[in-house]
Amino acid sequence: MRKQLRLSGSGGQGVITAAIIFAEAAVAEGKEAVQSQSYGPEARGGASKSEVIVDDQPIFHPHVDVPDVVLAMTQKAAEKYYGDLHDDGILVLDEDLVPEPPKFSHIVKIPITRLAVEKVGKTLFANIVALGALVHITGTVKLDTVKESVASRVPPHTVEQNMKALQVGWEAAEAAMKA
Numbered sequence: 001m002r003k004q005l006r007l008s009g010s011g012g013q014g015v016i017t018a019a020i021i022f023a024e025a026a027v028a029e030g031k032e033a034v035q036s037q038s039y040g041p042e043a044r045g046g047a048s049k050s051e052v053i054v055d056d057q058p059i060f061h062p063h064v065d066v067p068d069v070v071l072a073m074t075q076k077a078a079e080k081y082y083g084d085l086h087d088d089g090i091l092v093l094d095e096d097l098v099p100e101p102p103k104f105s106h107i108v109k110i111p112i113t114r115l116a117v118e119k120v121g122k123t124l125f126a127n128i129v130a131l132g133a134l135v136h137i138t139g140t141v142k143l144d145t146v147k148e149s150v151a152s153r154v155p156p157h158t159v160e161q162n163m164k165a166l167q168v169g170w171e172a173a174e175a176a177m178k179a
Helices: 016-026 075-081 112-118 123-138 144-151 158-179
Strands: 004-011 032-039 045-055 069-070 090-094 108-111
Touching: 004 016, 004 075, 004 123, 016 032, 016 123, 016 144, 045 075, 045 090, 069 075, 075 090, 090 123, 108 123, 108 158, 112 123, 112 158, 123 144, 123 158, 144 158
Parallel strands: 004 069, 069 090, 090 108
Antiparallel strands: 004 045, 032 045
């Protein structure tokens, strides 16, 4: 049941936080999970990626070799991080921030950042919109478990907006997968 995910974007977009929450939800469900991250020397604006491996067996190598799912929140991230995506994998793109999608057979385009602004009120919630989408697309963890992980990790005064962002992402992925 091994699932390997790579979340990528630019520093400040929250892909690392989203990956941590995803991994925490998997552990809360009794699965094995590891999460790693890397980012450029710039705190904000530089390349950023975070990887998550979820399995029902022990994970001995905590590095994603061939991801099943790659999320790209920027054009640069899409170009840099999708190359080793599994042939049957899924490339999830923020369609507004990745205007020139790489040539890949299975792409899911979602206006992640736009939805965060229009439906939740701030770009700040784009990572949680993306997380909701990934939860739907992968089917690896339950939405309710992710809600619990989000609620325990975000500032208390933002819980309601984060729950809305998760739902927006879930619904957007559902619509995009049907298209």
